[in-house]
Amino acid sequence: xxxxxxxxxxxxxxxxxxxxxxxxxVAPDSAAPPAVAPAVQAAPAQTALxxxxxxxxxxxxxxxxxxxxxxxxxxxxxxxxxxxDFSTPDTTYWFAPGVHTLAPGEFxxxxxxxxxxxxxxxxxxLDGNRDNRYAITGRAANVTIRHLTIRxxxxxxxxxxxxxxxxDGWTVEHNTxxxxxxxxxxxxxxxxxxxxxxxxxxQYGLNAYQSxxxxxxxxxxxxxFTGNNTEDWESQLPGCGCTGAMKFWAVNGADxxxxxxxxxxxxxxxxxxxxxxxxxxxxxxxxxxxxxxFYEISYNxxxxxxxxxxxxxxxxxxxAGERDPFPVGAIYLSETDGDxxxxxxxxxxxxxxxxxxxxxxxxxxxxxADRFCNSSASTTSDCTLVVGPDNTSACSPxxxxxxxxxxxxxxxxxxxxxxxxxxRFDPAAVDGGCPPEFCGRMALxxxxxxxxxxxxYQGDVIxxxxxxxxxxxxxxxxxxxxxxxxxxxxxxTVPVPQWTGAPYHQDAGSTFG
Numbered sequence: 034x035x036x037x038x039x040x041x042x043x044x045x046x047x048x049x050x051x052x053x054x055x056x057x058x059v060a061p062d063s064a065a066p067p068a069v070a071p072a073v074q075a076a077p078a079q080t081a082l083x084x085x086x087x088x089x090x091x092x093x094x095x096x097x098x099x100x101x102x103x104x105x106x107x108x109x110x111x112x113x114x115x116x117x118d119f120s121t122p123d124t125t126y127w128f129a130p131g132v133h134t135l136a137p138g139e140f141x142x143x144x145x146x147x148x149x150x151x152x153x154x155x156x157x158x159l160d161g162n163r164d165n166r167y168a169i170t171g172r173a174a175n176v177t178i179r180h181l182t183i184r185x186x187x188x189x190x191x192x193x194x195x196x197x198x199x200x201d202g203w204t205v206e207h208n209t210x211x212x213x214x215x216x217x218x219x220x221x222x223x224x225x226x227x228x229x230x231x232x233x234x235x236q237y238g239l240n241a242y243q244s245x246x247x248x249x250x251x252x253x254x255x256x257x258f259t260g261n262n263t264e265d266w267e268s269q270l271p272g273c274g275c276t277g278a279m280k281f282w283a284v285n286g287a288d289x290x291x292x293x294x295x296x297x298x299x300x301x302x303x304x305x306x307x308x309x310x311x312x313x314x315x316x317x318x319x320x321x322x323x324x325x326x327f328y329e330i331s332y333n334x335x336x337x338x339x340x341x342x343x344x345x346x347x348x349x350x351x352x353a354g355e356r357d358p359f360p361v362g363a364i365y366l367s368e369t370d371g372d373x374x375x376x377x378x379x380x381x382x383x384x385x386x387x388x389x390x391x392x393x394x395x396x397x398x399x400x401x402a403d404r405f406c407n408s409s410a411s412t413t414s415d416c417t418l419v420v421g422p423d424n425t426s427a428c429s430p431x432x433x434x435x436x437x438x439x440x441x442x443x444x445x446x447x448x449x450x451x452x453x454x455x456x457r458f459d460p461a462a463v464d465g466g467c468p469p470e471f472c473g474r475m476a477l478x479x480x481x482x483x484x485x486x487x488x489x490y491q492g493d494v495i496x497x498x499x500x501x502x503x504x505x506x507x508x509x510x511x512x513x514x515x516x517x518x519x520x521x522x523x524x525x526t527v528p529v530p531q532w533t534g535a536p537y538h539q540d541a542g543s544t545f546g
Contacts, residue, residue: 083317083340083388086293090257091230096207098153098180102127106152109133115141123148128157128181135165139187142197144171153181153208161186161213167197168213175202183208188215190236190266191275196220199243205229214264216240223250231278233260238297239279241287246307246418251287253279262298274305274412277323283307283415283422286377290314295321301344303327304334306413307422310377314338322347325392329367330404330444332418333377335385336364342390346463349393353471358523360476362397363389368404371448371504375418385453391462395475395516398449398505402482402495405443407433409485417444430487439489446479447503451510458514469515474526476519477505477539496521500537509542516545 090096102108103125109117111131119126126149135141142165145151151169159168159181168183169176178195186194194213196203199221207228210217214235220226221243231238238258241248258278266276276299281287283306294301294316300323304311308331318325318341325341328334341363349361364384371381389395403409406416407428415422419441428442458473460466467473479499482491499505500521518532518539519525533540 083315083338086257086295086317087291087315088228088255088257088293090228090255090293091209091232091259093230095228096180096182096209096230097155098157098207099127100155102154103152111157114143119143119149119151120146121149122146125150125152128153128159130154130156132158132160134160134162137162137164139164139166141165142167143169145169145173145176147173148175149173150177150179151181152177152179156182158182158184160184161194163187166192166194168194170197172198172200174200175204176200177204177206178208179204179206181208183210183217184212186213188213190215191240192216193219193240196224199241199248210234210238217261220248220251220253222248224248225252225254226256227252227254229256231256231258231261233263235264236262236266236275237277237280241280241284242282244283246283246285246309246422248284249286251284253287253289254291256292258292258294258301259296260298265298267299274303277301277303278321279303280305281308281311284309284311286310288312288314290316292316294318294325297321297323298347299323300327301325303329304331305329307331307415307418309333309375309418310379311335312337312378316340319343321345324348324361324365325363327365327367328369328382329365330413331369332372332375333379333381334369335379335381335383337383337386340388340390341392342388343392343462343464345393346465346467349463349467349472350465353468358471358519360394360397360474360478360519360523361471362394362474362476363392364396366396366398366446366449368400368444368446370445371450372419381448381450383450383452385450387454388457389454390457391459393463393467393472395456395458395473396451396454396507397474397476398446398478398499399476400444400446400479400495400499402480402490403484403488405488405490407442408488417441433487434489443490445495445503446499447505449477449503449505451507453509455511456513456516458516460515469517470526473515474517474519475507475532477507477537478519478522480522507539507543510540510544512543512545 106125106127115136193216201221209230216237217234220241262276278297281304301321311334325344373380416425479496
């Protein structure tokens with residue numbers, strides 16, 4: 034079966050983000066070597082599930098800063114801070130309560146020196162007046178930002194308001210980033226983003242990218258992401274794949290844990306293109322218009338102990354309205370691999386100990402047979418991490434038809450280990466209802482390969498591989514409700530006995546009720 038046009042639209046964000054980020058983000062002159070991450074411990078068969086918000090941050094008292102400046106701090110008075118110098122290294126600047134503004138003009142911004150701390154007093158607001166593009170920028174390392182409300186900045190699409198230049202070693206804690214255009218926040222290597230309210234921003238709450246997989250040791254913990262993508266970029270640029278609560282590109286090591294990600298227009302957590310070594314753990318992900326967790330053309334991840342509920346209703350209804358049979362999942366694993374050749378804390382795509390409740394669908398494992406390095410269906414100019422992101426031309430005929438390039442030139446969707454999860458689905462709980470042929474589905478599928486004409490992956494090669502040869506296993510899960518299973522292509526949806534029996538033999542040890 035041919036690739037769904039609607040499904041293809043889900044994967045278009047990579048090239049757009051890469052192009053914009055290449056222009057917008059300046060990498061540091063040198064990057065520290067990747068930190069050695071601790072091993073991910075194996076999760077128990079049943080992880081304690083998140084039922085209440087782990088991070089109800091917005092409007093909480095924890096966002097208020099100290100009422101008086103710390104000893105030795107430079108006081109920044111409320112009002113216009115035009116011309117104020119924030120560049121003295123290792124200095125704390127305390128923003129007095131009240132509204133702070135910068136000089137007029139789109140490029141007025143704060144460029145802190147290395148080791149600088151920007152600290153807000155109670156009610157301290159940095160306001161861009163819908164005039165300034167960026168709030169806090171530059172390549173200085175080890176900047177700390179705490180207890181500020183940062184609002185009304187107008188960064189262009191795919192650019193960021195805070196840490197626009199992806200500085201390394203930044204700490205961003207207990208801030209409110211709201212009503213900004215573009216992304217409220219960018220990230221660099223060894224950044225800690227914790228305890229923030231990222232709310233009602235135009236495109237993303239967080240957008241993380243540096244060229245060359247330089248972002249390592251990224252921690253996104255205990256934040257609340259809500260109401261982001263107010264400008265509905267998918268409507269402005271259909272198929273852009275450029276919306277949601279947070280997006281990661283070429284990040285080599287990230288922990289996304291204990292966040293409350295809810296009510297965003299688009300995807301909640303999206304790792305898109307050559308990410309590696311992710312731990313997505315303990316998050317409450319609910320009521321987002323799109324997919325809850327989208328791990329795409331990337332490597333090696335553990336997704337565990339999360340609660341996902343009421344996600345992807347808007348996307349599911351859109352697909353159903355167009356009679357598009359592509360399965361819409363709460364967790365979408367698209368051309369993504371567990372690969373021991375890429376150093377990480379795991380060599381699998383492990384989804385375990387999660388609760389998925391009344392989402393439009395369940396876990397979808399998908400491989401576009403026509404999408405590989407140097408193919409016309411690839412949405413990025415990057416090649417795989419195995420070949421090298423800049424070695425796209427290596428994946429050309431006739432060499433791509435032979436090993437090792439035959440294996441190394443594509444993201445396969447392999448090494449999926451889906452176990453110990455609880456899947457609950459009640460069609461009546463979906464607001465507005467859902468047609469049974471479209472919702473309540475798990476999926477493991479591919480399309481029939483057809484292009485380009487030199488592709489060595491034509492026909493049902495990838496279909497057979499993803500279902501029978503790639504080590505993709507569902508097992509020891511608990512199901513409640515009328516689940517069905519789409520396998521091996523969009524035209525075939527089967528009930529439990531066919532999913533668990535020959536020839537698929539999935540969900541050994543699972544229970545259904």
